[in-house]
Amino acid sequence: MQLRSCRLVACPVGPSPPFRPCPRCSAMLLAQLSDPHVDRTRPHKAAALRRAVAFVATLPQPPDAVLITGDCTDHGHPDEYDEFEAALEPLPMPVFVVPGNHDDRAELLSRRPPPGEACESFMQYVVENFPLRLIGLDTQWPGHGGGELCAQRLAWLDEVLSQAPARPTLLFMHHPPVQTGLQVLDDIGLRGHAEFCAVVAHHPQVVRVVAGHVHLPLTASFAHTTVMTCPGTDATFQPAWAQPDKLVIQYQPPLALLHRWTAEGGLTSFTAVPEAAPWVTLHDGQRWAD
Numbered sequence: 001m002q003l004r005s006c007r008l009v010a011c012p013v014g015p016s017p018p019f020r021p022c023p024r025c026s027a028m029l030l031a032q033l034s035d036p037h038v039d040r041t042r043p044h045k046a047a048a049l050r051r052a053v054a055f056v057a058t059l060p061q062p063p064d065a066v067l068i069t070g071d072c073t074d075h076g077h078p079d080e081y082d083e084f085e086a087a088l089e090p091l092p093m094p095v096f097v098v099p100g101n102h103d104d105r106a107e108l109l110s111r112r113p114p115p116g117e118a119c120e121s122f123m124q125y126v127v128e129n130f131p132l133r134l135i136g137l138d139t140q141w142p143g144h145g146g147g148e149l150c151a152q153r154l155a156w157l158d159e160v161l162s163q164a165p166a167r168p169t170l171l172f173m174h175h176p177p178v179q180t181g182l183q184v185l186d187d188i189g190l191r192g193h194a195e196f197c198a199v200v201a202h203h204p205q206v207v208r209v210v211a212g213h214v215h216l217p218l219t220a221s222f223a224h225t226t227v228m229t230c231p232g233t234d235a236t237f238q239p240a241w242a243q244p245d246k247l248v249i250q251y252q253p254p255l256a257l258l259h260r261w262t263a264e265g266g267l268t269s270f271t272a273v274p275e276a277a278p279w280v281t282l283h284d285g286q287r288w289a290d
């Protein structure tokens, strides 16, 4: 595969605060939310995002960072981004965002400048200050519901992965690079997924690829690693697999993903329903509760 060279752009906002591991377990925790589709005409979308944010903000181990994997707003209007940003205010930790097909890249970039080395012209960047290196990828293909990773973006990725081959790395993006088996969703899938797979295959330090877009909780093999998708903050789609040429779904409760990294155990991902619920001690360290 021939990859065009690209320009790396220095970080415009300076370094983030240093990582402070959990004193009890030395783990790094990431929360992933996706596809809030904030829309001024449908206030339940922003309300669902605020509930998901409240869930993340009150976890007993606060995540070290939050990933939002695109479609932050439904129409890319500035007033929708105002509401999106207001919903995120309770989060004290860094929030890293990549654009989806419903977003306005320039509007999103103006509010969320890349926190690290970035790919010129795209919202694609590296986050260096955690034990798990994070790379956000910009799959937006303006004017299309589907996404793409063009030669420029893939060359940039290959270059930044080559800079740190010993650092475990998580890639986060909007369009997943795998098919769902549902025609309507696969028609708006990722152009360039085979070339992306070839790049990832050259970099064994990539421990996970996480995405959004399909509103499904999908897990699939990809190169040597695994792709996972996080459903939307307002609902999870449960599709009718018997009608793969249509998109017939049940609305189910929203899901978030929690990705826990330790140097010894690697990356383990958990699925959570981001709604308030009481904490119950089932085992106190000595015995099970009655």
Ligand SMILES: [Fe+2]
Pocket: 071, 100, 101, 102, 174, 213, 214
């Ligand atoms: Fe999308």
